[in-house]
Amino acid sequence: MAQIIDGKAFAAKVRGQVADHVAQLRADHGIKPGLAVVLVGEDPASQVYVKSKGKMTVEVGMTSVEHRLPADTPEDTLLSLIAELNADADIHGILVQLPLPDHLDSDLVINSIDPAKDVDGFHISNVGLLGTGQDAMVPCTPLGCLMMLRDYHGSLSGMDAVVVGRSNIVGKPMAQLLLGDSCTVTIAHSRTKDLAAVVKRADIVVAAVGRAEMVPGDWIKPGATVIDVGINRIPAPEKGEGKTRLVGDVHYESCAEVAGAITPVPGGVGPMTIACLLANTLTACCRANGLPAPEGLTA
Numbered sequence: 001m002a003q004i005i006d007g008k009a010f011a012a013k014v015r016g017q018v019a020d021h022v023a024q025l026r027a028d029h030g031i032k033p034g035l036a037v038v039l040v041g042e043d044p045a046s047q048v049y050v051k052s053k054g055k056m057t058v059e060v061g062m063t064s065v066e067h068r069l070p071a072d073t074p075e076d077t078l079l080s081l082i083a084e085l086n087a088d089a090d091i092h093g094i095l096v097q098l099p100l101p102d103h104l105d106s107d108l109v110i111n112s113i114d115p116a117k118d119v120d121g122f123h124i125s126n127v128g129l130l131g132t133g134q135d136a137m138v139p140c141t142p143l144g145c146l147m148m149l150r151d152y153h154g155s156l157s158g159m160d161a162v163v164v165g166r167s168n169i170v171g172k173p174m175a176q177l178l179l180g181d182s183c184t185v186t187i188a189h190s191r192t193k194d195l196a197a198v199v200k201r202a203d204i205v206v207a208a209v210g211r212a213e214m215v216p217g218d219w220i221k222p223g224a225t226v227i228d229v230g231i232n233r234i235p236a237p238e239k240g241e242g243k244t245r246l247v248g249d250v251h252y253e254s255c256a257e258v259a260g261a262i263t264p265v266p267g268g269v270g271p272m273t274i275a276c277l278l279a280n281t282l283t284a285c286c287r288a289n290g291l292p293a294p295e296g297l298t299a
């Protein structure tokens, strides 16, 4: 049976480290990091995230600012708000919750954020910095996965890593980070030929496709490490009529039988994503003030 990588406990540890750094920043320099979250409309998938995010931001000693805009907000209104936040010296991190309503151009909106405040790491400048191995803001979910992998394995050098999923938010930046740690990296996706055989080669499998339980245990090489990025809500009639439960992109029970280590859903990658958002806000704040970024909390 696989060892369970406890993302919830690890995330609490990371938030503790962030809180210590924040306290130090305030004591030594009188600086308090600030995070602004912009939510347009009421996407149900985003609700869970926003709730715990604001609470945890305050818990680590940072300022949390929330801007909730109606779903029909015109693009120039949103762009003006971002311009204001870019110019606000008390705000070090800006997160625009995705997905945005259809009438808004998310690439344009994301690229209007000051790259130094882009704590999601989605701005084209940060994507380019990450791809060339320069100091970037790194997307929170892949950063959290990397931290768990480094913690579990020590060095990742020379390992065979397969990332299933090619999204800009997870798959592509995850592959860059693994490459940066000297893994041999394959990005697989829906058109990959013989996906089962590709996944079976991997020492590290990162599943980020957004399809419930699509990776079965017999695709996993015995002893491999499985990182499950998926958060899918599926019907759970066994819990009663109309009830649901959260599952990942891997079939947990069968994968846990063969894997050496596995992250659960919930309690794996999700909590690490939020912890890394706070770490990124701290990093952005340090860099904005000409201070070194916190050790162990960056890529």
Ligand SMILES: Nc1nc(=O)c2c([nH]1)NC[C@@H]1CN(c3ccc(C(=O)N[C@@H](CCC(=O)O)C(=O)O)cc3)C=[N+]21
Binding pocket: 045, 046, 048, 049, 095, 096, 097, 098, 099, 120, 140, 231, 246, 265, 266, 267, 268, 269, 270, 271, 272, 273, 274
């Ligand atoms: N610009 C932007 N950046 C994001 O990072 C972003 C976003 N937009 N839009 C929405 C998604 C979703 N997301 C989650 C993060 C953590 C959990 C999380 O902590 N989940 C818990 C379980 C929550 C539950 O019980 O429902 C867990 O996996 O243990 C969930 C979802 C970040 N997102």
